[in-house]
Amino acid sequence: MTPLGTLSFCAALLAAAPAGAADLTIHVDDVKAAGGTIQVALYNSADTFMKTVAGLGKTAATGQANMVVFKDLPAGEYAFALFHDANSNEKLDKFGIPTEDYAFSNNALGKMGPPTYDSARFTLPAAGATVRVSLR
Known part of the structure; x- marks a missing residue:
């Protein structure tokens, strides 16, 4: 490949990379037990x-503490829901109300159900962010 061809190829690869790709690191506190x-x-x-x-x-x-990382997200608004799948059955167990610990971004709480998006949303800047939540 000629130097000009190599330069064009590299420029095309850079253009294909996500613009403003950001990493989101979520620290999950108050995990009561290991497993799952x-x-x-x-x-x-x-x-x-x-x-x-x-x-x-x-x-x-x-x-006690765990971490989940999302790589290369577009900058913008997000919210998340998480739970400790203690029995590894790939679902949130509930008996009317959840029987496994859970949390939402911003430690948002709902009334008779999940919180609203507005109460759980946060802005992920292009530089990335680290957030903390506590299981309940």
Whole structure:
């Protein structure tokens, strides 16, 4: 490949990279026991909140504090819901109310259900962000 061809190829690769790709690191505190996984659903609008995910993540639950990282997200508004899948059955167990620990971004609380998107949303800047939530 000629030097000009190499330069064009590199420029095309850079143009294909996501603009403003940001990493989101979520620290999950108050994990009562090791075992199972921490499951995270990421949402990017009020219309899709708790319906259609923009991203899924999980990590092994190791005890008191755990971390889930989403790489290369577009900067913008997001909210997330997560739970400790203690029995590794890939779903939030409930008996009317959740029987496994859960949390929402901003430690938002709902009334008789999940919180609103507005109470859980946060802005992810192009530089990325680290947030903390506590399981309940």
